[in-house]
Amino acid sequence: MRTSSGRSRIGRIALVIALFTALLVATPVLGIALTALQPAPEVWPHLVAYVLPRALADTALLLIGVGATALLLGAGAAWLISAHDFAGRAWLLWLMPLPLAIPTYLSAYVYVDLFEPLGLAHHALAALLPQADAVQLLPNLRSLPGAVLVIGLVLYPYVYLSARSVLQAQTAELSEAARTLGAGRWTILCRVTLPTARPALAVGVALVALETLNDIGASEYLGVRTMTVAIFDTWLNRGSLAGAAQLALVALGMVALLIAMERIGRRNVSVEFSAEAPRLRPRTPLKGGRAALAFAACLLPPLLGFVLPACYLLALSLRRGAIAGVDLALWRDALHSVTLALLATLLALLLGLIVVLAQRWRSGAAASAAVAVAQTGYALPGLVLALGLLTPLLWFDNALIALAAALGAPSPGLLLIGSGGAVVAAYVIRFLAVPTGLLKAGLARIPKDYDDTARAAGASRLTALWRIDLPLLRPALTGAAIVVFVDCLKELPATLLLRPLNVDTLATSIYQYASRGSFEDGALAALIIVAASIPPVIWLTRFSDRAV
Amino acid sequence: MIAIRAAALAVAAALFPLHAAAAAEQVNVYTYRETKLVQPLFDAFTKDSGIAVNVISASSGLEQRIKAEGAGSPADVLLTVDIGRIDDAVAAGVSQPIKSEVIDEIVPPQYRDPNGHWAGISMRARVIYASKDRVKQQAITYEELADPKWKGKICIRSGQHIYNNALFAAYTARHGEEKAEQWLRGLKANLAQKPSGGDRETARDVAAGKCDLGIGNTYYWALMMNGDPDKKPWAEATRVILPTFEGGGTHVNLSGVLLAKHAPNKANALKLIEWLAGDKAQQIYADANYEYPIRPGVALNPTIAGYGRLTADPMPIAKIAAQRKTASTLVDKVGFDN
Numbered sequence: 001m002r003t004s005s006g007r008s009r010i011g012r013i014a015l016v017i018a019l020f021t022a023l024l025v026a027t028p029v030l031g032i033a034l035t036a037l038q039p040a041p042e043v044w045p046h047l048v049a050y051v052l053p054r055a056l057a058d059t060a061l062l063l064i065g066v067g068a069t070a071l072l073l074g075a076g077a078a079w080l081i082s083a084h085d086f087a088g089r090a091w092l093l094w095l096m097p098l099p100l101a102i103p104t105y106l107s108a109y110v111y112v113d114l115f116e117p118l119g120l121a122h123h124a125l126a127a128l129l130p131q132a133d134a135v136q137l138l139p140n141l142r143s144l145p146g147a148v149l150v151i152g153l154v155l156y157p158y159v160y161l162s163a164r165s166v167l168q169a170q171t172a173e174l175s176e177a178a179r180t181l182g183a184g185r186w187t188i189l190c191r192v193t194l195p196t197a198r199p200a201l202a203v204g205v206a207l208v209a210l211e212t213l214n215d216i217g218a219s220e221y222l223g224v225r226t227m228t229v230a231i232f233d234t235w236l237n238r239g240s241l242a243g244a245a246q247l248a249l250v251a252l253g254m255v256a257l258l259i260a261m262e263r264i265g266r267r268n269v270s271v272e273f274s275a276e277a278p279r280l281r282p283r284t285p286l287k288g289g290r291a292a293l294a295f296a297a298c299l300l301p302p303l304l305g306f307v308l309p310a311c312y313l314l315a316l317s318l319r320r321g322a323i324a325g326v327d328l329a330l331w332r333d334a335l336h337s338v339t340l341a342l343l344a345t346l347l348a349l350l351l352g353l354i355v356v357l358a359q360r361w362r363s364g365a366a367a368s369a370a371v372a373v374a375q376t377g378y379a380l381p382g383l384v385l386a387l388g389l390l391t392p393l394l395w396f397d398n399a400l401i402a403l404a405a406a407l408g409a410p411s412p413g414l415l416l417i418g419s420g421g422a423v424v425a426a427y428v429i430r431f432l433a434v435p436t437g438l439l440k441a442g443l444a445r446i447p448k449d450y451d452d453t454a455r456a457a458g459a460s461r462l463t464a465l466w467r468i469d470l471p472l473l474r475p476a477l478t479g480a481a482i483v484v485f486v487d488c489l490k491e492l493p494a495t496l497l498l499r500p501l502n503v504d505t506l507a508t509s510i511y512q513y514a515s516r517g518s519f520e521d522g523a524l525a526a527l528i529i530v531a532a533s534i535p536p537v538i539w540l541t542r543f544s545d546r547a548v
Numbered sequence: 549m550i551a552i553r554a555a556a557l558a559v560a561a562a563l564f565p566l567h568a569a570a571a572a573e574q575v576n577v578y579t580y581r582e583t584k585l586v587q588p589l590f591d592a593f594t595k596d597s598g599i600a601v602n603v604i605s606a607s608s609g610l611e612q613r614i615k616a617e618g619a620g621s622p623a624d625v626l627l628t629v630d631i632g633r634i635d636d637a638v639a640a641g642v643s644q645p646i647k648s649e650v651i652d653e654i655v656p657p658q659y660r661d662p663n664g665h666w667a668g669i670s671m672r673a674r675v676i677y678a679s680k681d682r683v684k685q686q687a688i689t690y691e692e693l694a695d696p697k698w699k700g701k702i703c704i705r706s707g708q709h710i711y712n713n714a715l716f717a718a719y720t721a722r723h724g725e726e727k728a729e730q731w732l733r734g735l736k737a738n739l740a741q742k743p744s745g746g747d748r749e750t751a752r753d754v755a756a757g758k759c760d761l762g763i764g765n766t767y768y769w770a771l772m773m774n775g776d777p778d779k780k781p782w783a784e785a786t787r788v789i790l791p792t793f794e795g796g797g798t799h800v801n802l803s804g805v806l807l808a809k810h811a812p813n814k815a816n817a818l819k820l821i822e823w824l825a826g827d828k829a830q831q832i833y834a835d836a837n838y839e840y841p842i843r844p845g846v847a848l849n850p851t852i853a854g855y856g857r858l859t860a861d862p863m864p865i866a867k868i869a870a871q872r873k874t875a876s877t878l879v880d881k882v883g884f885d886n
Binding site: 116118131132142237327391394397414496515516517 | 747
């Protein structure tokens with residue numbers, strides 16, 4: 001319902017930017033598709049004979065294993081904590097989500113270090129047994145089961161958070177009705193609680209699976225040959241960009257399958273919560289042994305997923321600091337991390353805001369499509385994203401060089417690839433879903449009447465935005481900023497492939513230390529990443545509680 | 549696109565004003581050698597020449613990156629730590645001949661490309677870390693590693709890792725594909741565990757009693773012995789044996805240098821390459837990195853000299869490189885890494 005031409009001009013600009021943003025997010029997939037069109041006959045016989053079968057099997061097993069581990073730990077803890085009252089529960093509320101502060105690759109480095117021969121676990125065992133016997137008892141974490149455990153322990157909070165938001169909201173009526181029909185506690189759990197929680201569990205497990213597919217650091221280090229590792233290898237060690245792009249298409253197929261499964265998981269459930277002030281289900285109090293058991297069961301995942309790795313990193317940093325001093329390069333890496341993350345955060349917030357505003361101001365198929373596309377970047381594994389961005393960005397850079405040459409100007413060099421612009425672009429594409437999603441939800445809570453009233457009083461669109469919408473959106477903006485910033489700080493694969501000369505970030509320097517067999521030299525950098533990630537995790541927890 | 553361009557400019561302005569403008573004289577190095585190890589070398593070069601060195605370091609894919617970047621690539625020099633990467637880079641077409649009388653004079657002909665596309669600047673040997681307690685034998689051949697008497701006693705990193713790939717390729721070049729396959733099957737049967745980790749972890753596993761023989765590079769042992777108190781016990785529990793091929797010498801690998809095809813700072817790149825082959829750099833390589841110098845007349849580091857006299861196998865590097873693909877396929881075929 002357009003009323004004035006002034007209204008549509010700013011709206012039109014917003015729409016154009018929104019469409020460009022959507023195009024940017026779609027660029028890597030287009031880039032992959034184009035690159036994959038080139039034939040790669042020299043690598044396919046090898047890929048088919050040795051690489052692909054193993055990659056598909058390992059990826060499937062890893063996804064199933066990590067998904068099941070996260071589901072068991074996350075949903076189990078969420079149920080214990082939401083439906084029961086026991087001593088220490090208040091502590092657990094804070095502890096449970098903290099493993100999200102540990103990137104998967106760090107979890108892998110720490111656990112391998114702990115359980116390696118002559119490591120801490122070995123020394124502990126050697127107190128009881130001869131050293132040579134003790135070494136035989138150490139679990140081999142460089143294996144598929146090792147990877148399942150190490151990754152599952154830090155990703156379960158995705159399931160936990162989404163499950164808890166639903167379990168908390170289940171009203172008393174539902175379970176009371178079941179009870180009056182003679183259902184016992186287990187029947188209620190299996191027939192009422194779990195089915196109504198299914199959509200939330202599906203969302204949580206899907207996030208876990210996407211993060212697992214995104215991982216390269218942990219799987220590579222633990223010797224699990226996933227699709228992501230195979231893509232990396234085919235491109236960088238076998239020298240076939242086209243072959244890698246073709247494998248990436250297979251990986252994208254897996255992503256599509258995962259998202260379809262998540263949709264199916266959410267289907268056929270319509271939960272009607274009563275409209276007037278819902279009476280939350282009273283929590284069952286637990287006492288004595290049962291309370292202790294519940295507490296211990298909930299404590300174990302965050303203990304292994306966060307407390308132990310964080311403490312180990314702290315101890316290792318102190319020890320290395322005492323031995324080798326603090327490497328000055330660390331501060332340079334930290335500065336690079338912060339600068340890149342900051343720029344990407346600002347840009348992602350700005351573009352996310354424009355995309356959702358375009359939809360609000362100019363409802364229509366184009367604007368809705370832009371919002372939908374803008375949120376797809378998160379599903380792209382970072383390595384695939386970098387691979388897909390490379391060709392289009394280089395095309396852009398080389399076009400600029402040609403343009404400069406035609407104009408007789410000095411060559412700008414590779415502008416985006418050479419400057420870190422490529423890294424920022426990758427971050428924005430991958431994490432734009434966060435501000436877009438949060439701002440969309442935030443904006444939906446602001447009645448359009450507010451805008452209309454302000455406009456009737458003579459305020460321009462921008463004034464209304466500045467004076468009314470933005471202040472109301474502040475919590476969403478803050479939250480999005482924190483989450484994007486830290487996700488950028490942790491990002492590994494895209495940064496590794498797209499960083500320019502003289503630039504290492506905290507994440508890439510840790511990766512390089514680890515891949516050269518001296519992870520302990522990166523312990524302090526790792527500790528900084530973990531410490532910086534704690535506030536956003538706490539914010540996320542509070543946000544997901546409030547959203548209920 | 550406006551947004552992207554604005555962002556790019558903002559990033560460029562925020563991050564790299566210095567690199568773009570500060571040093572008029574500069575050279576861009578893509579290196580497989582870890583930054584921490586090459587930085588002292590580059591600092592000394594900058595001090596000698598006034599040329600600033602910009603570095604990007606990675607453990608895989610640098611030649612692919614240069615190839616993708618194409619004519620606009622900022623790369624001037626590629627530093628590799630083995631012949632496999634040299635071979636990959638030449639195959640990817642990212643190099644140009646190094647035309648330098650200095651290099652031709654200093655670097656022995658067997659350690660540089662006849663067409664001039666690469667030159668070796670230091671050497672390492674792939675050797676045995678033997679348990680001091682459990683291995684009495686003083687000499688060993690590579691062929692012997694497949695002998696069933698070592699069943700369950702050998703540790704090694706992935707068979708696809710470039711260092712092993714070069715060793716297996718050298719074996720194939722010497723004995724032919726069929727015998728190489730037999731040998732790999734024998735070696736695989738002797739492994740104490742699935743190949744994993746790196747050469748340092750291999751030494752550690754020998755020290756911990758998981759195996760008696762580990763296969764690793766010469767400089768790792770010296771780095772553990774001299775550089776890191778936490779890892780010194782791993783070196784102390786083992787001793788280095790320089791193995792030989794039957795009727796041949798020890799397998800050595802090269803750290804090499806290539807001149808990038810589209811090097812924007814070609815003159816500076818040549819200066820750096822010549823400097824790396826010079827006395828001063830060779831001494832830094834020998835002492836800080838524990839490498840064998842490429843040229844005669846540079847003193848070995850005492851730890852390295854302590855391994856005994858190195859007789860490098862005479863097999864030409866190019867013949868080894870030619871067998872890399874075969875060696876890699878054999879590793880897959882015998883399921884070496886499974």
